[in-house]
Amino acid sequence: MNTNVIKSLLLLLFLQACDKVELLPITSQEIMKIVEMKKDNKAVLLNVWALWCLPCVEEFPMIVEFGKVYDDLEVIFISADFEEQFNEVSSFLKRNGVNSTSYIKNQKDDPFILGIDSKWTGSLPFTIVYAKSSGKVIDSWEGIAPESKFKSAIDAALEI
Amino acid sequence: MRNFVLFILCISFNQAAELELGASMPGMDHSMIDISGKDLTLGDIKGENGTLVIFSCNTCPWVIRWEDRYVTIAESYTPEGISVVAVNSNASRFEGDDSLEKMATHAKEKKYNFPYVQDDNSTLARLFGATKTPHIYLFDKSNRLVYRGAIDDNARDSKSVDEHFLADAIDNLIEGKPIEKPISKAIGCSIKFP
Numbered sequence: 001m002n003t004n005v006i007k008s009l010l011l012l013l014f015l016q017a018c019d020k021v022e023l024l025p026i027t028s029q030e031i032m033k034i035v036e037m038k039k040d041n042k043a044v045l046l047n048v049w050a051l052w053c054l055p056c057v058e059e060f061p062m063i064v065e066f067g068k069v070y071d072d073l074e075v076i077f078i079s080a081d082f083e084e085q086f087n088e089v090s091s092f093l094k095r096n097g098v099n100s101t102s103y104i105k106n107q108k109d110d111p112f113i114l115g116i117d118s119k120w121t122g123s124l125p126f127t128i129v130y131a132k133s134s135g136k137v138i139d140s141w142e143g144i145a146p147e148s149k150f151k152s153a154i155d156a157a158l159e160i
Numbered sequence: 161m162r163n164f165v166l167f168i169l170c171i172s173f174n175q176a177a178e179l180e181l182g183a184s185m186p187g188m189d190h191s192m193i194d195i196s197g198k199d200l201t202l203g204d205i206k207g208e209n210g211t212l213v214i215f216s217c218n219t220c221p222w223v224i225r226w227e228d229r230y231v232t233i234a235e236s237y238t239p240e241g242i243s244v245v246a247v248n249s250n251a252s253r254f255e256g257d258d259s260l261e262k263m264a265t266h267a268k269e270k271k272y273n274f275p276y277v278q279d280d281n282s283t284l285a286r287l288f289g290a291t292k293t294p295h296i297y298l299f300d301k302s303n304r305l306v307y308r309g310a311i312d313d314n315a316r317d318s319k320s321v322d323e324h325f326l327a328d329a330i331d332n333l334i335e336g337k338p339i340e341k342p343i344s345k346a347i348g349c350s351i352k353f354p
Contacts, residue, residue: 110313
């Protein structure tokens, strides 16, 4: 491999590293604090997903769009991928137009799941929507869902 | 449109509540084809002292990480009268990655030492309220559910496990003691219902 090719590859890697989405490790307790802080200011849609989960990847762009369309909605993505996939997760978020801070699970499954919703069995994707005014859970579900289900939960959370 | 409606119905149906602790083993006469070619029911498989039902599949990264422990659990507890079965309920993939042929190959590669059956139409998964792979259900000798959830607390590395939820539950069961932690949670791949 000649020197120019190596230099180009290094430059490309450097530029990619500079352009990464902020991806932070997080626990369920920390997530709940963020949700609590949004009360009275924004409704929250929390989506737990993973790269290997096809339904998660399928519905992901639609959820990103909700964050752009609704001013008073905070969309929070939490990746449940293994920590060695950090760079892949970061690249996926960037490709899908996620510009805000995103999170990757940094806790054992049992306390993580129970800390978010004791009714959640652990199947992905998992979505939970919190009301703007009260911070209370409006709806939660496992599995991929149609746009109408998301919209009705968001509308209820925003009291539209 | 019809497919979309069916899809939505499936989503709702798949989210049926999980089997409650103390509930009787459902679907004991539901016939499932094993990788050996035999038709088996949970009634055929059930153990003298208990039965471990593992909802599993061939490709889920969580299964791949955890399944070495299926084998060690079966090795340790089959001699104690606990029978083990892995159930593949990914009915929408029986023509592809979860075909019986691929299940047989997978079981051979991973040295499965227990039956690995196909759950036609995901019937058993629905009866159990199982949603993901792996999803674990342990029954006592009277076929009552005593434990459900995860194998342990570390999918990535069996050597770094802090809490052996399932092994501890089986030990409790064999010793005739109450199960200390009868429910645990773990992330897994959704079951691919038809």
